[in-house]
Amino acid sequence: MTGTVYLVGAGPGAPDLLTLRAAKLLERADIVFHDALVHADTLALAARAVKIAVGKRCGRQSTAQKFINKRLVDAATAYDIVVRLKGGDPMLFGRAHEEIAALELASVRYEVVPGVTAALAAAAEIGTSLTQRGAVRSVTFATPRVGEGEGTNNWSNSIAVADAGAIYMGAGQATSIARELIDAGMPASLPVAIVENASLPDVRVIYTTLAALPAIGNAGIAGPALIFIGKQFSARAAAASQAGLSIARAPARRRG
Amino acid sequence: MTGTVYLVGAGPGAPDLLTLRAAKLLERADIVFHDALVHADTLALAARAVKIAVGKRCGRQSTAQKFINKRLVDAATAYDIVVRLKGGDPMLFGRAHEEIAALELASVRYEVVPGVTAALAAAAEIGTSLTQRGAVRSVTFATPRVGEGEGTNNWSNSIAVADAGAIYMGAGQATSIARELIDAGMPASLPVAIVENASLPDVRVIYTTLAALPAIGNAGIAGPALIFIGKQFSARAAAASQAGLSIARAPARRRG
Numbered sequence: 062m063t064g065t066v067y068l069v070g071a072g073p074g075a076p077d078l079l080t081l082r083a084a085k086l087l088e089r090a091d092i093v094f095h096d097a098l099v100h101a102d103t104l105a106l107a108a109r110a111v112k113i114a115v116g117k118r119c120g121r122q123s124t125a126q127k128f129i130n131k132r133l134v135d136a137a138t139a140y141d142i143v144v145r146l147k148g149g150d151p152m153l154f155g156r157a158h159e160e161i162a163a164l165e166l167a168s169v170r171y172e173v174v175p176g177v178t179a180a181l182a183a184a185a186e187i188g189t190s191l192t193q194r195g196a197v198r199s200v201t202f203a204t205p206r207v208g209e210g211e212g213t214n215n216w217s218n219s220i221a222v223a224d225a226g227a228i229y230m231g232a233g234q235a236t237s238i239a240r241e242l243i244d245a246g247m248p249a250s251l252p253v254a255i256v257e258n259a260s261l262p263d264v265r266v267i268y269t270t271l272a273a274l275p276a277i278g279n280a281g282i283a284g285p286a287l288i289f290i291g292k293q294f295s296a297r298a299a300a301a302s303q304a305g306l307s308i309a310r311a312p313a314r315r316r317g
Numbered sequence: 318m319t320g321t322v323y324l325v326g327a328g329p330g331a332p333d334l335l336t337l338r339a340a341k342l343l344e345r346a347d348i349v350f351h352d353a354l355v356h357a358d359t360l361a362l363a364a365r366a367v368k369i370a371v372g373k374r375c376g377r378q379s380t381a382q383k384f385i386n387k388r389l390v391d392a393a394t395a396y397d398i399v400v401r402l403k404g405g406d407p408m409l410f411g412r413a414h415e416e417i418a419a420l421e422l423a424s425v426r427y428e429v430v431p432g433v434t435a436a437l438a439a440a441a442e443i444g445t446s447l448t449q450r451g452a453v454r455s456v457t458f459a460t461p462r463v464g465e466g467e468g469t470n471n472w473s474n475s476i477a478v479a480d481a482g483a484i485y486m487g488a489g490q491a492t493s494i495a496r497e498l499i500d501a502g503m504p505a506s507l508p509v510a511i512v513e514n515a516s517l518p519d520v521r522v523i524y525t526t527l528a529a530l531p532a533i534g535n536a537g538i539a540g541p542a543l544i545f546i547g548k549q550f551s552a553r554a555a556a557a558s559q560a561g562l563s564i565a566r567a568p569a570r571r572r573g
Contacts, residue, residue: 073431077338080328080433084337150437151446153456158446158549173441175329175433175516177336181406185429190407190414192460195467199459199475200409204448211451219455219479224471260431293414 064091064137066164068157070150070176071095074285075260076102078177083146086174091140094132098148098285107144126156130163137169148285150178154204154229180227183256183287186264189294197224197293204229205238221245225291232257232277232286239274242290247271251290252298258284268298320347320393322420324413326406326432327351330541331516332358334433339402342430347396350388354404354541363400382412386419393425404541406434410460410485434458436483439512439543442520445550453480453549460485461494477501481547488513488533488542495530498546503527507546508554514540524554 067086072078087093087106094115095104104112115129129145136143151157151173164171180202184191191200201223203216220226221242231238232255243249249272257265263284267277271290323342328334343349343362350371351360360368371385385401392399407413407429420427436458440447447456457479459472476482477498487494488511499505505528513521519540523533527546 070433070437072336075338077341078336078431080334080336081340082331082333085333150433152437152440152448153446154448155446156450158449161444161446171444173444175334175437175441177326177406177431177433178437181326181408181431181434184408185431188417188427188429190409190411190417192408192410192458193414194412195464198462198470199457199472201455201457201475201479202448203455203479206454208451214454215478215480216455219457219475222471222478223457223459223475 064140064143064169066133066137066143066145066169066171067174068145068147068151068160068171069174070155070178071099071103071146071148072177073149073179073182073260074098074100074258075182076100078182078260079103080174080176083174083176086142086144087146090142090144092136093144093146094129094136095146096148099146103146110144126159130160133160134163134167134169137164137167147176148179150176153178153202179229179259179285180287180289183259183289186256186259187254187266187294187297189254189297191225191227191289191293193293197291199223200225200227200291202227202229205231205234205241217241217245220290221247225293226289228288228290231288232282235277235288236275238288239271242271247290251292252294254289254294254298255282255286256289257282257286259287268294268301270298320396320399320425322389322393322399322401322425322427323430324401324403324407324416324427325430326411326434327355327359327402327404328433329405329435329438329516330354330356330514331438332356334438334516335359336430336432339430339432342398342400343402346398346400348392349400349402350385350392351402352404355402359402366400382415386416389416390419390423390425393420393423403432404435406432409434409458435485435515435541436543436545439515439545442512442515443510443522443550443553445510445553447481447483447545447549449549453547455479456481456483456547458483458485461487461490461497473497473501476546477503481549482545484544484546487544488538491533491544492531494544495527498527503546507548508550510545510550510554511538511542512545513538513542515543524550524557526554
């Protein structure tokens with residue numbers, strides 16, 4: 062057992078939003094297990110590595126987590142530098158803890174390399190800070206996802222009590238998200254920003270309100286999407302609405 | 318007015334946790350306005366740029382935000398590539414919104430380059446994911462800071478209702494943080510992890526409980542620190558306690 066497993070954040074999508082550390086590790090990697098959403102240019106950095114796609118993509122076939130865990134442990138017996146390359150950051154909605162638990166159980170050496178999480182790339186796209194001094198001092202990152210056999214999820218109260226919210230993996234559940242947040246006490250008029258494919262050329266931004274959020278079900282969102290809720294999005298949402306662009310491609314990435 | 322202002326995340330501290338995009342921008346930059354905490358090796362990438370330190374460092378002298386805003390606008394009239402380099406990510410506790418508002422008011426072209434935020438580097442240091450599938454599905458990022466003349470801050474309820482919490486800029490207020498979170502309904506026995514100087518050679522990790530959190534006032538925390546609260550830290554906290562390391566240097570960065 063001589064190898065080290067690196068759990069590496071690939072960032073939000075654009076290949077140049079990878080960290081320098083991750084890029085160097087990929088160049089040295091012997092084997093790379095990567096998510097389906099990792100950019101081809103990022104994978105190309107791992108020129109000498111065996112590359113293995115291991116999922117996961119919402120609603121599509123993916124490799125079971127237990128099998129990924131086992132493959133990482135096995136790879137550490139055969140290779141020096143094993144990279145597990147994950148979209149975004151490994152420690153935020155990345156299931157790193159399941160892989161870490163398996164690696165520790167097998168006494169495999171590992172290291173986590175953090176990455177740019179999708180919400181921060183999405184905030185950059187729309188030119189709106191997730192926090193604002195003196196006004197927005199808490200932001201809750203949450204997912205409404207509940208897997209088979211799992212307990213209930215208190216995500217909606219967590220967001221309702223915070224000054225702002227960022228929902229991961231929620232675009233397919235817009236109707237129930239809107240209902241649960243309104244039930245949790247959020248005003249139906251609160252502005253919502255949805256950012257699909259943040260940092261990629263086909264980025265799309267949709268501004269709406271909590272009450273109108275269910276309508277994004279018709280927007281054909283297929284890429285990874287972040288849903289933001291909070292008063293700090295009201296100025297951009299109002300501008301988009303005035304321009305007849307309540308469903309609009311990103312207007313704010315470059316300005317002036 | 319020909320220049321573009323880039324609001325760039327420098328990442329959590331280690332120079333190789335900068336993104337490839339940020340590194341390239343620094344190489345091309347004409348002028349760089351940087352936070353005090355940005356690493357010297359990161360600044361060195363901006364080989365041809367004028368470099369100007371503009372704060373900010375908790376409790377030390379720093380440049381007033383309004384003056385920074387004005388300097389960014391002015392620089393765009395004189396330089397093509399103006400970089401505003403901020404610790405962590407610009408959009409999470411980075412005051413980017415104040416700079417963006419000033420740039421938009423002056424019709425200055427700008428772009429935000431996201432970075433690795435401190436909490437994710439801190440989670441990597443301690444090998445503990447901020448979310449865990451089916452168990453920890455919401456995490457609130459908050460700061461207890463209230464500036465002069467600002468309204469009240471609901472940060473403690475935001476964290477108490479979520480499955481986990483990450484507190485930025487809170488190490489100097491450990492006693493009031495513990496009191497407010499317990500008052501908000503969190504069990505006094507909840508595990509707490511404090512990570513100082515995440516991603517840097519002098520990283521330090523302290524495990525404690527909410528009840529014992531005020532004792533970190535004696536730990537001499539001087540660097541930037543994240544405070545995590547949540548049940549997912551219980552295993553590491555118990556191990557640190559058993560090893561007599563409830564106040565311990567990072568045990569978990571490299572394992573096996």
